[in-house]
Amino acid sequence: MASASPAPVVLVGRSAELALxxxxxxxxxxxxxxxxxxxxxxxxxxxxxxxxxxxxxxxxxxxxxxxxxxxxxxxxxxxxxxxxxxxxxxxxxxxxxxxxxxxxxxxxxxxxxxxxxxxxxxxxxxxxxxxxxxxxxxxxxxxxxxxxxxxxxxxxxxxxxxxxxxxxxxxxxxxxxxxxxxxxxxxxxxVRPLDDASADELVAERFPAMAARVRRRLIAEARGNPLALLELPVPLNSLQHTARSTLPAVLPLTERLKGIFSTRVAALPAPTRKLLLLAVLDGSGDLHVLQRALGGPDPLAGLSPAERAGLVQVDAVTGLLGFRHPLTRSAVLDLSTSEERRWAHQALAAELPEGSEHRARHLADAAIGPDDRVAALLHDVAYGTLRRGDAVGAINTLLRASELSADGTAKARRLAEAACLGANITGDLRNVRALLDNADHADPSGTDSLAAATAAASQLLNGEGDVDTAHRLLVGAIDTHVRPGDTDEDILREALNTLLMVCFYGGRPELWSSFDTVVARRRPPSSGRLLPVILGAFGDPAHGAPAVLDRLDDLVAGLHQQTDPVRVFGIALASAYVDRLPGCRGALRRIAEDGRDGGAVALAIQAQFLLANDAWTGGQWDDLLTVTAEGLRWCETYDYRLTASTGHFLQGVVAAARGDGDSARGIADRLVSWGDPRGLGALRVYASHIRALSALGDSDFDTAYRLLRALGTPGEVPRFMPHALWLLPDFTEAAVRTDRYEEAAAHVAAVRKTDIPSISPRLAMVTDAAEAMAVGDFVDHDLFEAAIHAPGAERWPFDWARICLAYGERLRRARAGAAARTHLEAALATFDRLGAVPWSARAADELRASGIPVGPVVSDGRDPHALLTPQERRTARLAATGLTNKQIAAQLFLSPRTVAAHLRGVFRKLNVTSRGGLRDALTGPVP
CATH class of the missing domain: 3.40.50.300 (P-loop containing nucleotide triphosphate hydrolases)
Structure with missing residues (x-):
């Protein structure tokens, strides 16, 4: 039997050569x-x-x-x-x-x-x-x-x-x-080098766990050389592969690559190699810098042998020295001794101005032991690096500064700051404890504890959800902190940001009250001019947003120029409940992409969930599920359990809106079971929103009212509950559909009094609709029409379709069938596009009642029986036996009104109009 021919070898990026x-x-x-x-x-x-x-x-x-x-x-x-x-x-x-x-x-x-x-x-x-x-x-x-x-x-x-x-x-x-x-x-x-796309494919195929930013660096260095692409990753450690540690300025070579790139360098005269070493470590290509660093009558005379060997060239236009292949730089560095490298760093540092970042880094690289002066310079450099958006580089610079610190207190402080930035920005929760232990070992007295307290609080909050301990740690540390320098503003900013999230997730007024007290006692850092905006627009938007919206709009408009990821996140956070997130999308995507590259993962998680927040109100629900899935994977990888609750909540409201009751209930139950023992009030609000939305879709208005009524008093807009702005249409509908018109009207009046409609066109739209719904059976055409035709209403399709549904229901009951059908058909089309099955069923039911034949609403090929909730199934089975609503209510411990609501949902979903038809639908074959 003949053996099978071997399968053709597939080479990335070589289709043209293989065809040849x-x-x-x-x-x-x-x-x-x-x-x-x-x-x-x-x-x-x-x-x-x-x-x-x-x-x-x-x-x-x-x-x-x-x-x-x-x-x-x-x-x-x-x-x-x-x-x-x-x-x-x-x-x-x-x-x-x-x-x-x-x-x-x-x-x-x-x-x-x-x-x-x-x-x-x-x-x-x-x-x-x-x-x-x-x-x-x-x-x-x-x-x-x-x-x-x-x-x-x-x-x-x-x-x-x-x-x-x-x-x-x-x-x-x-x-x-x-x-x-x-x-x-x-x-x-x-045979030409690979193009960038093929090079990226090759490295990603061989090293799938490598961060994208590391791949890009290797691709730039290798210039499409396949051997270099496959060999350059070998000397790198796992932290460098995943971008959790900064790559060296010049990549090391393996023995195979040395054989290719070192031969011609080794053949150069010693003065030429000395000149090339300075050029490699300087990195600017400025011949004037090299000339000054070398000194002597003709310092650049040694350049000619390297030019003749084809290793370097001088650009005729810019006059800058460049290496023909980046890996020649690695070969030059590899052939140098440690003494030669220290000399070169010192020579370059001597030519750079005091206070410059490059000078500090050259001095650090030239140091052979602890040097507190250089450590202090490097400490300042770390925060400049952070403000440029390189959080990983900032942490690595802090760690290098700690290595150079002879003073134990300074060493401990820098380790604690690295832990703080890691916990809050880069997602290094797993390393926080080790860094804090090292800081404690360096300085057991812990005289400068704000960074350590912030790091520990972040770990407690994000990992364990322990808001009370995190709150005590932060308040005490902020009160006793003394700020001797500018870089301490960054740590104070992180401490206040962490305390802000403690208050948000705790969701208790007393926590927010203590936050105000802390801020009043401590002068916020100069960067804290953003803090009042966040407090007003995110902490308590119902009462504080109108005063800060102009400032917020200016900040959002300037986001395209903002490089500090912490500041970008703060601006986007302030935009979350006041409908300014569309203007933050580009900046948030940059943060998310940085997280994919191995950068600031903690901020990237938050950015993903803010993008998902925007996708929820914008009706991009499939995008929401994709974005939250990635964010939740990061949460699991980096142990951000509390932060994950926001992603779960967003998935939960989509499940509720689309009629996936089991998933919605499961998410809500998990939020409550994890959040209640820890005093996480925000998670209880999240769960209530999911459950109430699911109940509204199923026409279980009693349950929805009970859930939402527990969150606040009608006629009052609670302070420090930003989520109340999302619940306005839900509470109004639940109250009206359970005949609590006075409570609905009182709630709308409170919303008007706090000037919530001025915050955004969307909130103005839903407020007009809520007021129109709260006036009993009277159809307030002006308010409904104002809501439906609000500027930009199409940007909020779910809210808009619910308004159309409510208006159509009122019109049908007022026997304005033709007008009702227009709005009901618009609602049905929008719900169908969103996949909001229960709401489509409600709209279809209203259309059928107005005389328009509409088939049963079925999603994803499921039979109508699968759309029934467990409570609806129990109610339907009892109704099919001939029991009255009152008798069913007694057996299920429900009110007759709730039973009637359940049966309306059952009739709509099964496309029946009588109890006889219900009996046939339950006992007959599944369509």
Whole structure:
């Protein structure tokens, strides 16, 4: 039984080269064909030859391989013997003289090989004999420039002779290296480096866990060289692979890469290598900097050997020095000694101004032991790095500053600050405890505790949800903190931001009251000008937003220029409940992308959930589920359990709106069971919102009213409950549909009194609709029309469709059937687009009642029975037996009004109009 042909080798980004190889080994045109692949070392020529062998075999060729070797260049006929060995059985069939010649070449005869022409003729005869009447031959020659001279002469004539018959030769050689196929008219094809997309695909395939930002750096350094792409990741540790630690300025080389890139550097004169080392560590390419650092009468004289070797070039326009290949920089650094590198760093630092970041970093790299002066400089650099958006770089700089700190208190402080930034920004909750333990070991007295307290509070809050302990830690530390320098403003900012989230998730007025007290006692940092905006628009938007909206709008407008991720997040957070998130999308996506790259993951999680928040009000619910799924994966990976609650809530309201009652209830139950023992009031509000929305979709208005009434008193808009702005239409509908018109009107009046409608067009729209609903059976056309035609109403499709539904219901009951149908059809179409199945069913039911035939609302191919909630199923079964609503209510411990609501939902979902029809629908076959 013949063995199966090997599967063709697939090479990333080499489809054009593989197509060329397939054409080259087309048996119909292969006679006398030869082709040389050229290219730089590591570009993938050997990989293409490896891929060519099975492709040639698959095309019917007998494949022979020869490879040049630098250690056998002086051994005569060493390469030719690689060709003759697999053909040895055919040699005796040649004429005696030619056979003897080839056996002598093989060292199997006492005769010495004759002149090269006779050997070449014998090889030609052997190839013609083997190829005659059989498969054509494919000769693949790798590293042609290293083939020994005698073999090269013979193989060159073989490749260029038309007398060889069915022979196709494919060779490979480095660009610029002379080989046996050079200058004899054989076609050449230069193998180019991979393009960026193919390079990214190759690295992602081989190193799937590598962060995108690390891949981009490697791709830039490798410049499409496949060997470099696969070798550069090898010396990096796992933290560097995932961007949890900063990559070195110059990447280290493996031994394979050193063999390629170090040879020409090692051959340079010592003064030239010294100059190149300065250029590598400086990184600017400014010849004036190099000239000053070197000193002497002609410091740049050593540049010429490197230029002649093709390693560097000076741009004629900018006058800047550049390396022709980035990995030459690595080779220069690899060939230098530690003493030479320290000298270079010191020389460069001496030429840079006091206070510059580059000077501080050069001094740090030149240090060989603790140096408090340099550590202080590096400490300042860390926060400049943070404000530019590189949180990981800032933390690594703080850690380096701690290593250089001789003073235990300063060392502990910098370790604690690294822990604080890690917990709040980069997502390093798992490393917080270790860093704080190291800080405590460096300074057991813990005199500067704000950073440590903030880090510990973040871990308690985000990991355990322990708001009370986190609150005590932060309030005490902020009260006793003394700020000796500007960088302490960043830590105070983080402390206040953490305390803000403690108050939000705690959801208790007394926590917010203590926050106000702390802020009043402590002068906020200069960056804290954002804090009043966050407090007004996010902490208590119902009462505080109108006063800060102008400032917030200015901040949102400038987000495209903002690089500080903490500030971006603060502005977006302030926008969450006041409908300014659309203006924050671009900035939030930048933060999310940075998290995917291994940057500020903690902020990226929050950014994802804010984007999902925007997607909820904007009706982009499928996008919401995608975004929250990614954020929740990060939460699980980095142990952000409390933060995950926001993502779960957003998934829960979508499940409720789409009629997935089981998922909605499951999410709400988990939020309550985890949040209540920890005093997390925000999670209780989240759960109530999910449950109430699910109940409203199912027309269970009693349950919805009970859930929402527990969150506040009608006629009052609670302070420090930002979520109240999302619940206005839900409470109004629940109150009206349970005949509590006075409570609904009182609630709308309170909303008007606090000027909530002025916050955003959406809130004005839902307030007008709520007021129109709260006036009993009277149809307030003006308010409904104002709500439906509010500017930009299409941006909030779910809210708008609910208003259309409410207006259509009122119009139908007022016997304005034609007008009702217009609004009900608009509501149905929008609900259908959103996948809001229960709401589509309500709209369809109203349309049927107005005389428009509408089929049963079914989602995703499910039968109508599957749309019933467990309570509806129980109610329907009892109703099908003939029990009255009052009798059913007594058995299920419900009010007759709730039973009636359940039955309305059942009739609508099963498309029946009577109890007899209900009995048939429950006992008959499923459609």
């Amino acid at each position: 190889i397939d054409r080259h080994f087309d048996p119909a045109g292969a006679g006398g064909a030869a082709l040389m692949l050229t290219g730089e070392a590591g570009v993938g020529k050997s990989a293409l030859l490896d891929a060519a062998a099975p492709r040639a075999a698959g095309a019917g060729f007998r494949v022979l391989r020869v490879a040049g070797c630098p250690f056998q260049q002086g051994v005569g006929f060493s390469a030719l013997n690689q060709l003759l060995q697999p053909l040895a059985d055919a040699i005796p069939a040649l004429p005696a003289r030619q056979a003897e010649t080839l056996q002598a070449v093989r060292g199997l005869s006492e005769e010495q090989p004759t002149e090269l022409l006779a050997i070449a003729n014998a090889v030609h005869a052997l190839v013609a004999h083997v190829a005659t009447g059989a498969a054509p031959l494919a000769l693949i020659v790798d590293d042609a420039a290293w083939v020994d001279r005698s073999s090269a002469t013979v193989l060159g004539t073989l490749a260029h002779s038309p007398r060889t018959g069915h022979l196709a030769v494919l060779g490979a050689s480095r660009t610029g290296d002379a080989s046996f196929l050079s200058n004899i008219g054989i076609p050449e094809h230069e």
